[in-house]
Amino acid sequence: xxxxxxxxxxxxxxxxxxxxxxxxxxxxxxxxxxxxxxxxxxxxxxxxxxxxxxxxxxxxxxxxxxxxxxxxxxxxxxxxxxxxxxxxxxxxxxxxxxxxxxxxxxxxxxxxxxxxxxxxxxxxxxxxxxxxxxxxxxxxxxxxxxxxxxxxxxxxxxxxxxxxxxxxxxxxxxxxxxxxxxxxxxxxxxxxxxxxxxxxxxxxxxxxxxxxxxxxxxxxxxxxxxxxxxx
Amino acid sequence: xxxxxxxxxxxxxxxxxxxxxxxxxxxxxxxxxxxxxxxxxxxxxxxxxxxxxxxxxxxxxxxxxxxxxxxxxxxxxxxxxxxxxxxxxxxxxxxxxxxxxxxxxxxxxxxxxxxxxxxxxxxxxxxxxxxxxxxxxxxxxxxxxxxxxxxxxxxxxxxxxxxxxxxxxxxxxxxxxxxxxxxxxxxxxxxxxxxxxxxxxxxxxxxxxxxxxxxxxxxxxxxxxxxxxxx
DNA sequence: GAAACCAAATCGTCATACTTTTGGGCTGTG
DNA sequence: CACAGCCCAAAAGTATGACGATTTGGTTTC
Numbered sequence: 001x002x003x004x005x006x007x008x009x010x011x012x013x014x015x016x017x018x019x020x021x022x023x024x025x026x027x028x029x030x031x032x033x034x035x036x037x038x039x040x041x042x043x044x045x046x047x048x049x050x051x052x053x054x055x056x057x058x059x060x061x062x063x064x065x066x067x068x069x070x071x072x073x074x075x076x077x078x079x080x081x082x083x084x085x086x087x088x089x090x091x092x093x094x095x096x097x098x099x100x101x102x103x104x105x106x107x108x109x110x111x112x113x114x115x116x117x118x119x120x121x122x123x124x125x126x127x128x129x130x131x132x133x134x135x136x137x138x139x140x141x142x143x144x145x146x147x148x149x150x151x152x153x154x155x156x157x158x159x160x161x162x163x164x165x166x167x168x169x170x171x172x173x174x175x176x177x178x179x180x181x182x183x184x185x186x187x188x189x190x191x192x193x194x195x196x197x198x199x200x201x202x203x204x205x206x207x208x209x210x211x212x213x214x215x216x217x218x219x220x221x222x223x224x225x226x227x228x229x230x231x
Numbered sequence: 232x233x234x235x236x237x238x239x240x241x242x243x244x245x246x247x248x249x250x251x252x253x254x255x256x257x258x259x260x261x262x263x264x265x266x267x268x269x270x271x272x273x274x275x276x277x278x279x280x281x282x283x284x285x286x287x288x289x290x291x292x293x294x295x296x297x298x299x300x301x302x303x304x305x306x307x308x309x310x311x312x313x314x315x316x317x318x319x320x321x322x323x324x325x326x327x328x329x330x331x332x333x334x335x336x337x338x339x340x341x342x343x344x345x346x347x348x349x350x351x352x353x354x355x356x357x358x359x360x361x362x363x364x365x366x367x368x369x370x371x372x373x374x375x376x377x378x379x380x381x382x383x384x385x386x387x388x389x390x391x392x393x394x395x396x397x398x399x400x401x402x403x404x405x406x407x408x409x410x411x412x413x414x415x416x417x418x419x420x421x422x423x424x425x426x427x428x429x430x431x432x433x434x435x436x437x438x439x440x441x442x443x444x445x446x447x448x449x450x451x452x453x454x455x456x457x458x459x460x461x462x
Numbered sequence: 463g464a465a466a467c468c469a470a471a472t473c474g475t476c477a478t479a480c481t482t483t484t485g486g487g488c489t490g491t492g
Numbered sequence: 493c494a495c496a497g498c499c500c501a502a503a504a505g506t507a508t509g510a511c512g513a514t515t516t517g518g519t520t521t522c
Contacts, residue, residue, distance in 0.1 A: 003284065003285065005473095005474065005475085006474080006475075007281065007474095030502095030503070030504090031503075031504065032503085040475085040476090041475060041476045041477070042476080042477085042478095043274070043277075043474085043475060043476070043477095044474090044475070044476090046274075046278060046504090046505085047277060047278055047281045050234075050238065050278045050281050050282055050285075051281055051282065051284075051285045053234065053282075054234065054282045054285045054286065055285065060503095060504065060505095061483090061484085061503090061504075062482070062483045062484060062485095062502090062503060062504045062505075063482095063483060063484040063485055063486095063501090063502060063503050063504070064484080064485075064502095064503075064504085065502095065503065065504080066504090071393070072393075072396075075308075075309065075310070075397075076393055076394050076397050077306075077308035077309075077394065077397065078306065078308075078309070079306070093393075096392075097392050097393050097394045098394070100339065100343065100390075100392050100394070100395070101336075101392070101394050101395070103339060104335045104336045104338075104339035104340075104395075105332075105335045105336070107335075108331065108334060108335035109335075112331065159331075161327075161328050161331050161332070162302070162303070162307055162324075162328055163307050163308065163328045163329070163331070163332050164331070164332070164335075165303070166306075166307050166308065236504095236505065236506085237505080237506075238505095261471095261472070261473090262472075262473070263472085271506085271507090272506060272507045272508070273507080273508080274505080274506060274507065274508090275505090275506070275507090277473090277474090291472095291473065291474095292472090292473075292514090292515080293471090293472060293473045293474075293513070293514045293515055293516095294470090294471060294472050294473070294513095294514060294515040294516055295471090295472075295473085295515070295516075296471095296472065296473080297473090
């Protein structure tokens with residue numbers, strides 16, 4: 001998943017710094033300065049910068065340097081950008097944005113999944129719903145989180161829409177994030193778990209309406225909880 | 232918007248070729264081969280490849296080369312990837328995916344816009360609804376398209392959600408695409424236009440439910456029409 | 463036949479030199 | 493003093509040669 005090599009190391013420094021706003025919009029970096037600062041060659045700096053340019057975090061112009069772009073042009077759907085923002089200062093803004101996105105997308109995905117899921121997907125969802133219940137009862141937050149992520153990713157993938165499917169990792173990052181930063185009840189809510197079972201059953205039964213409803217309740221609930229926690 | 236310089240030129244060749252499937256999954260390119268084929272230096276090839284790697288279209292490994300990644304790991308939200316796919320062989324798959332995405336996102340955006348739009352946004356939406364009506368009546372498809380794109384982008388931006396806002400360009404690409412490839416009625420449908428006016432009014436009035444409903448009707452209509460055209 | 467080893471292929475990194483663009487200062491003039 | 497145009501230097505863009513690192517696949521050896 002990560003970009004590797006020395007450019008990757010550079011990226012791990014610069015990306016979060018820019019995404020968190022530590023290096024503000026309009027700031028100008030010089031290639032040579034980066035070479036010195038990180039003790040790497042021109043080649044490495046240029047390739048790292050090219051990648052950042054691909055994400056629209058920076059733009060490089062002759063005679064002026066590498067300027068940090070305004071947030072409004074960033075590729076906010078890039079998985080790395082999302083992760084960097086989640087780890088940094090505007091974590092809460094990012095969580096809010098993603099929360100709304102989930103409310104829009106996941107119910108639609110659930111409805112599509114009810115129509116298009118493969119038998120394998122349906123089996124997997126049933127199994128995950130059970131495991132979710134068990135790990136919640138055992139108060140095992142780590143495996144609960146793992147299964148929760150898996151559940152939502154499976155629904156998104158089962159929708160048959162490649163773009164929805166791709167949001168699986170992103171949703172995973174959100175769930176991980178809110179657990180890591182203690183934005184979650186320490187005990188998973190029994191009601192939320194019942195809803196996951198409900199959604200799994202609906203998808204298995206091919207009931208698009210019920211699947212969509214259930215999922216909508218889950219994600220709007222998560223969003224409300226988030227808004228409460230963040231004020 | 233474009234990546235520039237020689238790497239950009241390379242990208243314009245390789246990106247579409249990969250995104251369209253012309254260079255299939257698993258294919259292996261060698262850096263030196265690309266140097267020869269395009270008559271550029273290692274530097275340029277490497278930077279272009281880095282960008283493609285950032286989009287997860289390819290992965291570069293020692294001793295083996297630059298391998299085209301399976302479609303499932305591509306950054307399908309990257310604007311360039313979307314454009315390349317729209318221009319190439321799986322245009323219809325891409326249009327379908329984007330259609331579903333619009334159905335999920337745009338109604339939610341309209342609802343949020345009704346709550347959060349600035350006065351300026353509201354004025355702009357009203358104006359666009361009028362201009363839309365006029366250019367439709369004049370059968371001026373070019374300006375109609377321009378205003379249509381502007382309308383949807385404005386709603387997405389007015390939602391106040393940066394991720395929704397970012398989909399404005401993408402939706403624009405979809406609308407442009409389906410016009411260019413004659414996947415649209417040559418005369419804009421009067422009913423669809425009435426709906427745009429309805430949405431604009433609802434957002435101006437702060438009526439989230441009505442805005443969401445209207446927008447949902449618009450985008451589901453567009454999706455159905457698309458499915459009909461594509462069989 | 464299996465395991466260890468070696469060699470070739472290819473990317474990764476570095477150092478350096480040259481080219482191209484462009485912003486800002488300098489100069490000269492009205 | 494204001495303004496226009498020219499010129500220069502600064503920074504990114506490109507090219508190239510050399511070397512290092514790593515993986516693969518065949519070959520040798522036991």
